[in-house]
Amino acid sequence: MxxxxxxxxxxxxxASGDYLQKRMDDFRSISAFxxxxxxxxxxxxxxxxxxxxxxxxxxxxxxRLLFLPVFLGIGLAxxxxxxYRLMSYIAVGGVVITEVLLxxxxxxxxxxxxxxxxxxxxxxxxxxxGFLGLSLRFTVPYSLTCxxxxxxxxxxxxxxxxxxxxxxxxxxxxxxxxLVGYFATTMNYRRRYESERQLQRASDSDPMTxxxxxxxxxxxxxxxxxxxxxxGRSFSLVMLDIDHFKSVNDTHGxxxxxxxICKLAELCREVVQQPDTVARLGGEEFAILLPNTDxxxxxxxxxxxxxxxxxxxxxxxxxxxxxxTVSMGVAGYDGEGASVERLMSAADRGLYQAKHSGRNRVLTxx
Numbered sequence: 001m002x003x004x005x006x007x008x009x010x011x012x013x014x015a016s017g018d019y020l021q022k023r024m025d026d027f028r029s030i031s032a033f034x035x036x037x038x039x040x041x042x043x044x045x046x047x048x049x050x051x052x053x054x055x056x057x058x059x060x061x062x063x064r065l066l067f068l069p070v071f072l073g074i075g076l077a078x079x080x081x082x083x084y085r086l087m088s089y090i091a092v093g094g095v096v097i098t099e100v101l102l103x104x105x106x107x108x109x110x111x112x113x114x115x116x117x118x119x120x121x122x123x124x125x126x127x128x129x130g131f132l133g134l135s136l137r138f139t140v141p142y143s144l145t146c147x148x149x150x151x152x153x154x155x156x157x158x159x160x161x162x163x164x165x166x167x168x169x170x171x172x173x174x175x176x177x178x179l180v181g182y183f184a185t186t187m188n189y190r191r192r193y194e195s196e197r198q199l200q201r202a203s204d205s206d207p208m209t210x211x212x213x214x215x216x217x218x219x220x221x222x223x224x225x226x227x228x229x230x231x232g233r234s235f236s237l238v239m240l241d242i243d244h245f246k247s248v249n250d251t252h253g254x255x256x257x258x259x260x261i262c263k264l265a266e267l268c269r270e271v272v273q274q275p276d277t278v279a280r281l282g283g284e285e286f287a288i289l290l291p292n293t294d295x296x297x298x299x300x301x302x303x304x305x306x307x308x309x310x311x312x313x314x315x316x317x318x319x320x321x322x323x324x325t326v327s328m329g330v331a332g333y334d335g336e337g338a339s340v341e342r343l344m345s346a347a348d349r350g351l352y353q354a355k356h357s358g359r360n361r362v363l364t365x366x
Contacts, residue, residue, distance in 0.1 A: 017084075019193060020135050024084035027133030031091070034130040035075035042067040042098070045119070052116075053109040060105045067101070070094050078133075088138040091131060099123055099146055103153050103162075113161045117170055120150065124174040127182050139182055147175040206280040208258060209265035217279035217287060221340045224291055225333065234334030235291045236298030239347040240268075240305075242284040243325045243359040252316035260284075260324055263314065271305045287347075295332035295364060302328045302362045310360060325360035327351055332366075 046064040049057040074094045081087045102119060106112035123146040127139045134142075150171075154162030204216035212220070224235045242248070242264065249257040261284060268278040268288060277289040290298050310325050329350020333343045346365040354363040 021084045024133040028078045031130050031133055032075045032078035035071045039068050039071035056109040059108045063101050063105050067098055070098050088134050092138055092142045099149055103150055103159055107159050114163050117167055120171050124178045127178055143175050143179055147171055209262050209280050211265045212279040214281050220277055225340050233292050234294050236293045236295055236332045237343050237347045238288040238302050238328055238330050239351040240286050240326045240328040243327055245284040256316040299330050299364045302330050306362055327354035327359050328362040330364045
């Protein structure tokens with residue numbers, strides 16, 4: 001593995017929004033559980049305040065009780081806030097607020113600043129028990145902020161008895177070790193994520209052409225139908241089939257036939273634009289999904305693709321030049337009572353009629 005790849009894994013360089021969202025979703029349940037458990041635990045540490053300074057503890061109970069709504073709120077946010085970036089701000093901001101409360105609590109106890117140093121260890125451990133779903137973009141600033149915050153508060157004069165040296169000797173090494181552990185966790189998760197993505201792509205793509213297969217294509221149609229229901233944006237479907245493909249195999253061999261199929265997939269990808277999707281549905285039959293495309297535009301694109309294929313010259317395995325053509329059916333999803341089944345049926349009827357009315361043509365079905 002190259003050094004650049006290692007750094008990319010550790011620091012999540014170039015990580016996509018899909019990756020960051022999936023990481024949050026994978027760990028949100030355990031994060032919510034940890035904060036739900038942590039809420040009564042941190043509030044219950046008032047017993048430590050009372051044991052340390054029974055008199056001063058009378059002034060810390062209200063602050064300790066504030067941990068309950070903050071931690072419960074973070075836990076609920078992990079359960080219901082779906083956006084990973086907003087969730088990260090809520091989690092980091094909430095925990096930092098409780099650390100400010102902790103500094104104030106220790107300031108109200110006799111020798112609390114010295115005896116309570118170990119309490120800051122909980123903030124060092126939060127990334128490994130509650131923030132596993134957060135990216136390093138949030139976790140590293142959080143860890144450094146929480147480690148430095150008591151120093152800053154004391155320097156500003158709000159915690160005059162704060163033992164800087166003792167705190168630094170205990171907390172800063174713990175912070176560094178936590179970040180090292182979090183880096184290792186991130187590398188492991190990133191590699192697992194990429195492996196799963198590769199397996200997913202392999203299962204969703206046609207092994208010969210590299211375009212989507214039927215298994216991956218059908219859910220995309222359903223997604224476009226759902227998007228149409230919410231936004232009203234139409235989309236279109238093109239079904240195409242190689243004309244006389246059996247004759248190509250019989251005349252030039254199956255290896256040449258495979259090259260024809262691969263070339264057709266390549267031309268389809270060249271003509272359409274992302275997020276338009278090309279899929280091989282089986283044999284020599286292909287489909288093209290055209291989001292945000294009306295029937296007129298889809299028909300024009302199909303005709304351009306048909307002409308491009310018609311003008312193409314290929315060479316067979318035995319050195320013979322030949323050409324091939326395709327027939328296409330086009331249908332649009334933009335009317336009342338539309339459904340994915342009716343869309344595919346209409347495009348398929350157009351393809352059938354194109355093949356039985358002379359081939360090498362595009363027929364549109366309203």
